[in-house]
Amino acid sequence: MRLILINIFMCLTLLAQAQEHTITLDKSKQTALAYSTAIKNGKLDIASAEADVKAAKSAYLPSVSLTGVGVYGFKDLIGAMPPLLERGINNFYFAGASATQPLYVGGKIRTANQLAALQLEVNKIRAKQSLDSVLLVTEQKYWNLVNIQEQHKTLVANEKLLDGILKQQNDLLASGLIARNDQLKVKVQRSRLLLNKSKLENGKKLALLDFCVYVGLPYDSLLVMQDTFITTLVPALAATVPDTSLTENDYYRLLQKSLEAEKLQTKLTRADLLPAVSFGVNAAQIGSVDSGLGNSFMPIAMGTVSVPISDWWGQGKQNMKKRAISEQKAQHNFVSAQNQLKVGITKAWYDLTDVRKEILFAKENLELAQENLKVSQDNYASGLIGITELMGAQTSYQEASSAHVNAYANFQLKATVYQYFTGSLNGKIK
Numbered sequence: 001m002r003l004i005l006i007n008i009f010m011c012l013t014l015l016a017q018a019q020e021h022t023i024t025l026d027k028s029k030q031t032a033l034a035y036s037t038a039i040k041n042g043k044l045d046i047a048s049a050e051a052d053v054k055a056a057k058s059a060y061l062p063s064v065s066l067t068g069v070g071v072y073g074f075k076d077l078i079g080a081m082p083p084l085l086e087r088g089i090n091n092f093y094f095a096g097a098s099a100t101q102p103l104y105v106g107g108k109i110r111t112a113n114q115l116a117a118l119q120l121e122v123n124k125i126r127a128k129q130s131l132d133s134v135l136l137v138t139e140q141k142y143w144n145l146v147n148i149q150e151q152h153k154t155l156v157a158n159e160k161l162l163d164g165i166l167k168q169q170n171d172l173l174a175s176g177l178i179a180r181n182d183q184l185k186v187k188v189q190r191s192r193l194l195l196n197k198s199k200l201e202n203g204k205k206l207a208l209l210d211f212c213v214y215v216g217l218p219y220d221s222l223l224v225m226q227d228t229f230i231t232t233l234v235p236a237l238a239a240t241v242p243d244t245s246l247t248e249n250d251y252y253r254l255l256q257k258s259l260e261a262e263k264l265q266t267k268l269t270r271a272d273l274l275p276a277v278s279f280g281v282n283a284a285q286i287g288s289v290d291s292g293l294g295n296s297f298m299p300i301a302m303g304t305v306s307v308p309i310s311d312w313w314g315q316g317k318q319n320m321k322k323r324a325i326s327e328q329k330a331q332h333n334f335v336s337a338q339n340q341l342k343v344g345i346t347k348a349w350y351d352l353t354d355v356r357k358e359i360l361f362a363k364e365n366l367e368l369a370q371e372n373l374k375v376s377q378d379n380y381a382s383g384l385i386g387i388t389e390l391m392g393a394q395t396s397y398q399e400a401s402s403a404h405v406n407a408y409a410n411f412q413l414k415a416t417v418y419q420y421f422t423g424s425l426n427g428k429i430k
Contacts, residue, residue, distance in 0.1 A: 021222040025142050028215055032138040035216025039134060042127030049120040056116035059109045062101040069094040089288045096284035103279055106271030115264050122257050129250045135425050139416045141211045146225045147409035148204045154401040155197045161394060162190040169387075182387040189391050193398070229408035234359055235415075242349030244342040248423025252341055255334050262330040266323040273316045276306040341421075348418040355410045362400070362407040369393075369400035 033039060071092040102109065169183040205221060212219045246252040283299040308316060376393035379385045419425040 021220060022224050022226050023217075024226045025139065028142050028211075029135055029138050031217060032134050032215040033131065036130070036134045038130040039127070042123070042130045045123045046120070046127055049116070049123045053113070053116045053120055056109075056113045059102075059112065062099045064099045065097070067094070067096040067098075091289050092286075093289065094284065094286050096282065098280060098282045100278055100280040103277040105276045105278075106274030107267060108271045111264055111267045111271065115261065115268075118257060118260055118264065122254065125250050125253050125257070129254075132250065132420055132423070132425050136416060136420045138215060139425075140413060141207070141214060142225055142227075143409055143412040143416070145204065145207055145211060146227050146229065146412075147405060148200060148207060149225060150229055150405040150409070151402060152197070152200055152204070154398070154405060155193060155200065158394065158398045158401070159190070159193055159197065161397075162186060162193060165390070165394075166190060185387050185391055189394065229405065229412075231363075231404065231408060234363070235356065235408075235411055237353065237356065242346050242418075243422045244345050246338065246341060246345075249341060249345075249421065250423060252338065255337050259330055259334055262323075262327050266320075266327060269316075269319050269323045272319070273308060273312060277303070279303045345418070345421045348414070348421050352411070352414040352418050355407065355414050359404075359407040359411060362404040366397075366400040366404045369397040373397040 072090065075090065166183070166186050169186050173180060173183050208221065208223055209219055211217075212223070217223075279301070280303070281299055281301050373393045373396070376385060376390050380387070380390045416425065
């Protein structure tokens with residue numbers, strides 16, 4: 001009974017350890033998002049833009065300032081002048097306060113607030129771009145490791161196949177039914193496979209290190225990606241045509257914001273040609289301590305109107321022409337970039353459909369290679385073919401198996417790129 005309990009405990013321990021060394025795609029994404037410095041900087045940029053918005057709103061409030069000046073002379077600054085001034089004055093002070101409220105400045109304040117709000121939206125879009133970029137790279141690294149794991153399984157299966165053939169060769173050689181040269185051909189084939197297996201294992205270590213560094217995990221040589229490729233099914237496409245609406249494309253949204261910014265900049269330039277009206281209140285007191293001289297605070301209200309008349313035909317007019325040119329260039333760039341985005345999405349879509357066809361061809365080739373290998377094994381056992389033909393069939397089977405796995409890996413990668421371009425990658429986080 002004690003031995004049974006010990007065995008159960010060891011099994012549970014091994015199971016727990018195995019679970020500790022397994023990571024899912026969703027967990028990889030969440031870890032990468034929490035670790036990414038690009039995402040952290042994006043949040044800081046948003047906070048900075050929010051501060052700019054608050055600063056721009058403060059321009060609607062009056063501008064208030066206080067001024068104080070004090071002068072003390074070791075000798076009289078003004079000598080006594082009886083009977084007007086019985087004693088000399090050796091000190092002087094000035095205290096003043098002013099408040100100015102702009103009533104109209106050509107729309108500059110409103111436009112500046114719109115620009116600040118626009119910049120905040122731009123930073124939010126860029127932050128989402130950083131998020132999507134992290135998700136894209138994480139998925140690519142994850143599925144690359146899944147592909148390596150599946151390729152390793154393929155090599156292990158072919159290694160067992162060659163081990164079985166080699167055992168058969170040993171028996172036949174011991175019975176004197178084959179030449180030693182036939183056995184050497186199998187050993188050479190097996191050595192080549194073991195070399196490829198070693199290279200793949202080293203490649204996995206490097207890819208695993210790169211994955212851990214990117215998502216912010218400590219390096220674990222035993223870490224295993226939980227997902228596998230469901231090779232019994234052909235993956236389906238979400239739609240029959242590419243989604244070129246660009247409604248969720250962050251690059252397109254940034255282009256739109258760029259156009260809006262150009263128009264707001266034009267408004268700011270035009271505001272320089274418009275009148276500016278402001279209203280202010282000032283109050284001041286001047287006097288001398290202990291001299292009996294001074295006055296009480298005297299508030300004064302004033303209004304100002306400024307009209308930049310010469311700018312209507314001078315520099316201001318030329319600045320407006322330059323702004324019109326900048327708007328036209330921005331519109332041309334917008335149309336060009338929009339078309340390029342649609343081409344990129346369409347290309348990503350056709351890449352996805354091509355790799356799906358690649359899966360169909362790979363499945364057919366694998367079935368043919370399996371059948372060819374089986375027939376070759378039977379013919380070799382019957383003495384109808386030699387070991388060279390059997391090794392050729394085994395090589396074809398191994399290559400077909402590897403291509404089959406690669407096709408599924410490529411589909412995952414192409415699907416991720418397409419979702420990135422169409423803005424649907426973020427929705428895959430659970």
